[in-house]
Amino acid sequence: MAFDQDMMAELTLLAKFPRTSMHQGIKIHSSAEQNLRDAAQRLFDKGIIDSPDGGYLTDLGLDLISHLDQVHCALQ
Template identity: 70%
Template sequence: MQFNQLMIDEFELLAKFPRSSKMQGIKIHSDANENLINAAQRLFDKGIIDSPDGGYLTDLGLDLIEHVSVLHSALSC
């Protein structure tokens, strides 16, 4: 198993979502980094976020953010 740059971009975007509340989302502005914009579109296409420019995490996204948090925590040691 290997992570490619597209996956890493998606991980990084997921990590930007607030974890303190399911009612908070993010907005990706049109002048944002192209990798961030493309990652948001891919996450939307996969059903992980509810809008191609960020929005809120779907149920799948909420599950994944927990895994991203665990990975980040484990690899930060």
């Protein structure tokens, strides 16, 4: 199993979401790097975020960042 650059961009974007409140999201501006905008679109298409330009995490997204936090902590 390997992480390609698209997956890494998606993981990096997921890591940017706030953990303190489910009522906080992020906004990907049109001036952001193309790979970040593409990652947001893919996460939206997968049902992980609720808007193609960021927005809020879905229930699936909340589960994923919990696992992402665990992986990050274990590898630190």
